Amino acid sequence: MVTPDLDLDYRPKLGARQDFGIGIVGAGAIVNAAHLPAYRKAGFKIAGIMDVNTEIARQTATKFEISTVYPDLTAMLDDPHVDIIDIAVPPWHQRKLVEEITASGKDVLCQKPLSNDFGEAVGIVDSAERANITLAVNQQMRWDQAIRASRTLIERGWIGEPVAATIDISILTDWSAWPWLLEVEGLDLMYHSIHYFDSLRSLFGEPCSVSSSGFRYPEQAPRGETRTVTVCDFSDTFGAVVSVNHNNWTEDRHATLRIDGTEGYISGTFGLLYNYPYGRPDTLEFHSTTNMSHLSFKHRFEEMWAPDSFIGPMGELMKAIEEERPPETHGRDNLKTLQLVHAGYRSMAEGRSVKPAEITD
Numbered sequence: 001m002v003t004p005d006l007d008l009d010y011r012p013k014l015g016a017r018q019d020f021g022i023g024i025v026g027a028g029a030i031v032n033a034a035h036l037p038a039y040r041k042a043g044f045k046i047a048g049i050m051d052v053n054t055e056i057a058r059q060t061a062t063k064f065e066i067s068t069v070y071p072d073l074t075a076m077l078d079d080p081h082v083d084i085i086d087i088a089v090p091p092w093h094q095r096k097l098v099e100e101i102t103a104s105g106k107d108v109l110c111q112k113p114l115s116n117d118f119g120e121a122v123g124i125v126d127s128a129e130r131a132n133i134t135l136a137v138n139q140q141m142r143w144d145q146a147i148r149a150s151r152t153l154i155e156r157g158w159i160g161e162p163v164a165a166t167i168d169i170s171i172l173t174d175w176s177a178w179p180w181l182l183e184v185e186g187l188d189l190m191y192h193s194i195h196y197f198d199s200l201r202s203l204f205g206e207p208c209s210v211s212s213s214g215f216r217y218p219e220q221a222p223r224g225e226t227r228t229v230t231v232c233d234f235s236d237t238f239g240a241v242v243s244v245n246h247n248n249w250t251e252d253r254h255a256t257l258r259i260d261g262t263e264g265y266i267s268g269t270f271g272l273l274y275n276y277p278y279g280r281p282d283t284l285e286f287h288s289t290t291n292m293s294h295l296s297f298k299h300r301f302e303e304m305w306a307p308d309s310f311i312g313p314m315g316e317l318m319k320a321i322e323e324e325r326p327p328e329t330h331g332r333d334n335l336k337t338l339q340l341v342h343a344g345y346r347s348m349a350e351g352r353s354v355k356p357a358e359i360t361d
Helices: 029-042 054-063 073-078 091-104 118-130 145-155 179-183 188-204 308-323 331-350
Strands: 021-025 045-050 084-087 107-110 135-137 162-170 209-215 227-235 238-245 254-261 264-269 283-288 295-300
Touching: 021 029, 021 073, 029 045, 029 054, 029 308, 045 054, 045 073, 073 091, 084 091, 084 308, 091 107, 091 118, 107 308, 118 135, 118 331, 135 308, 135 331, 145 188, 145 254, 145 264, 145 283, 145 308, 162 188, 188 209, 188 227, 188 238, 188 331, 209 331, 227 331
Parallel strands: 021 045, 021 084, 084 107, 107 135, 162 238
Antiparallel strands: 162 254, 209 227, 227 238, 254 264, 264 283, 283 295
């Protein structure tokens, strides 16, 4: 058995220009825990920040040495030092913000989900395209270390033809970190498993159909589903399962990835979820029988899903603007991820497999 010295090519690729001025809308937990630490690590330029709670914006600005706190979005859009707007607010506020931003001609990185209403998401994408601005969605799990490295291994043919994939998450989620999520009717698929659906798309393309089941835990605080099982059918030789449980109160928790191929397999962990928000680095292991040899590889990454993967969507947006092309997670592409989410909810409601194309505006 050989342990090769492989370049897993998992880190975000940045363009020649990294001096775009970023204006951040929202100063909540995810901005403080992920956006700003990632941007500081990458050396991105933060022009300023705003929040409906100006005091929270000031505290965040002090913590990250941001020079400007804007009183409102208009002031941010009027600042010539701002090139890109980074939105980090709940999705039902996003359309109004995007409409104002597109009118200003500035490019935008939207929070995921783009909207919890598919028709509204289509409207957001249409408005950006009409204004000829570049809109990307912050589906940062595509740049998670285990996901991106798996993509490298698959594209290089190290496991042969993929035949099965499983994402298995059993954790204990403290919903108090996002109190606004306690009242939403659709919880896991829309705000958590959407990461896995988008990551599967980035690895394997578009599923033909989706089948989902969703459950609540006895006497849980959130209104929405906190346990889901989703099967994505890609072809008659390949399918993927996403199983998520947010109610594991025991110490036996896990967050794993498994991809099987005709000539090997990949096995990994999403370290952030084992003790969120502190986390630990991802791990990845693969075994291959390609090219008449047996290869084995184990790796523990230096980086973590948060904050490091958040460099990916913003860095890719900057590179796309520089190269005058759509970014990887551009709005039109993200509608396909939202179709999977809504197909999952329709499957729950109607008790059948649903084709993503059934979801329209």
